Amino acid sequence: MTSANSGAGAAAPPPGPAPVPVLLEARRLVRDFGSFRAVNDVSLRVAEGTIHSVIGPNGAGKTTLFRLLTGIHRPTSGRVLLDGRDVTGQAPHAIARRGLAQSFQLTTIFPRLTVLESVQAAIVAASGHRADFVSRFHRSTVPEAMRVLGRVGLADHARTLAGTLSHGDQRALDVALALATKPKVLLLDEPTAGMSEAETERTIALIADLVRTGGITVLFSEHDMDIVFGISDRVTVLHQGRVIAEGTGPQVRANEEVTAVYLGGSGWGMQRDA
Ligand code: ADP
Ligand code: MG
Numbered sequence: 001m002t003s004a005n006s007g008a009g010a011a012a013p014p015p016g017p018a019p020v021p022v023l024l025e026a027r028r029l030v031r032d033f034g035s036f037r038a039v040n041d042v043s044l045r046v047a048e049g050t051i052h053s054v055i056g057p058n059g060a061g062k063t064t065l066f067r068l069l070t071g072i073h074r075p076t077s078g079r080v081l082l083d084g085r086d087v088t089g090q091a092p093h094a095i096a097r098r099g100l101a102q103s104f105q106l107t108t109i110f111p112r113l114t115v116l117e118s119v120q121a122a123i124v125a126a127s128g129h130r131a132d133f134v135s136r137f138h139r140s141t142v143p144e145a146m147r148v149l150g151r152v153g154l155a156d157h158a159r160t161l162a163g164t165l166s167h168g169d170q171r172a173l174d175v176a177l178a179l180a181t182k183p184k185v186l187l188l189d190e191p192t193a194g195m196s197e198a199e200t201e202r203t204i205a206l207i208a209d210l211v212r213t214g215g216i217t218v219l220f221s222e223h224d225m226d227i228v229f230g231i232s233d234r235v236t237v238l239h240q241g242r243v244i245a246e247g248t249g250p251q252v253r254a255n256e257e258v259t260a261v262y263l264g265g266s267g268w269g270m271q272r273d274a
Contacts, residue, residue, distance in 0.1 A: 020047040022081075023217050024100065024185045029068050029078035031061075038064040040241035042078075046185065046219050046234075051211050053228040054221045055252075056238035057261070062221040065238070066189050069219075070102050071095040083184060101183030103174045103191065111163025115154055115173055118162050119145040122180035145180070151214060152176045152206060168199035172206065179210075186210070188220035192227060204231055225262060229253060237261075 024046040031039040039061045046052045054062050067073040069080055071092040079088045080095075087095050096102075110118045120141045149155045152172045157165065162173060171191065178186055188207070192200040208231045210216045222228050228235060229249035237245040237258050245255040252258055 020049065022046065023048045023083055024069065024219060025079075025081040026065070026069060027079040027081065029065065029080070030076045031064050031068055031073055032076045038241055039068060039075075042238070042241070042243055044236045044243070044246070046217060048184075048217055049211065049215070050217060050233040051207060051231050052217075052219045052234045052236070053232040054219065054236045054238055055225045055228055056221075056223065058223055059240075060223075060238040061241040062223075062238055063189055064241075066102065066187055066219075066221060069095075070100060070187060096181065096183075099182075099184035100187065101178040101181050101185070102187040102189070103178040111161065113162055114158065115149065115160050115162055115165070115176075116142070116145055116158040118173060119148050119176050119180050122177040123148075126181035148176050148179050151179060151210065153202075168195060168202060171195065171199070171203065175206065175210075179216075183216070185217045185219060188218065190221050190223065192222065192224075200227065207231065225252075 022045045026042055026044045029039055029042045030037065042061070042065055044052070044054070054065065056062055064073060068075050068078075071080075071087070071090050071094070074089055079086055081087065082095065082098050082100055085098065087098060087100075110121065113121065120138065123141045123144055146155060146158065149158055152175050154169060154172055154176060157169060162170070165173060175186075175188070175191070191207070192203050195203060204227060207218055207220065211218050220228075225235075225237075229252075232249055235245075235247065235249055235252045236243055237252055237255070239261050244261065245252050245258045247255070
């Protein structure tokens with residue numbers, strides 16, 4: 001990303017409306033695996049209360065970028081800032097405690113817990129208490145757990161065993177488990193992968209609702225670019241580890257390089273994992 005404003009730390013702010021605070025920022029991130037550069041000089045700024053998507057074909061570097069942000073991978077160079085604080089190189093749990101949550105496919109880990117119990121366990125874990133406190137806090141966490149389940153549309157499934165949920169409901173529960181930690185920013189790495197069209201629509205609607213009415217900021221990745229345009233405030237396009245475009249959906253869609261990559265080579269708008 002090239003920007004005329006970058007680097008000039010003490011410069012006067014540009015004229016115009018006050019900018020929305022940036023909650024999560026990547027500054028010139030690089031990640032090498034041996035001699036292979038998976039993430040190459042990637043910068044992005046996720047503004048508070050927005051939906052920001054990272055799109056790009058398989059292998060573009062989306063997952064690696066997310067792992068740099070969450071602390072799972074250390075960057076070869078570059079910085080990660082969360083809510084104005086430099087968290088580069090911090091452990092994933094430390095970054096999570098500062099308000100960055102990532103949704104993992106965790107429901108497979110607790111197939112024998114009910115949906116409600118799963119969320120309660122996540123609430124207790126986020127509180128820093130040990131697992132054997134689960135029973136003691138059992139009743140006190142029910143209202144909060146039910147509130148979270150309501151957010152993702154699973155309140156009616158509270159007593160269902162997590163392992164028996166439909167694929168779409170399991171992914172919704174994964175989001176609920178991340179929300180239970182009360183994050184400022186929620187990262188979703190290809191949340192619609194393997195979903196039917198109906199499940200994809202529901203997931204996108206859920207993401208939009210979380211941000212518009214839930215006071216959450218979402219950064220999500222997607223390889224099917226058509227999915228993101230409707231709901232994204234901002235879109236960053238990755239290709240071979242680099243940012244090739246950044247802007248609103250319409251700006252990105254009109255970008256010639258994006259069009260060339262999208263239509264040529266891999267035809268990455270067409271492929272679904274399912
Ligand atoms: P995406 O999520 O956009 O599909 P990834 O971030 O998973 O892309 O991968 C980007 C590139 O980095 C790919 O070529 C992949 O093979 C490579 N890569 C990812 N993780 C590793 C790793 N741990 N070791 C070596 N290469 C990796
Ligand atoms: Mg990926």
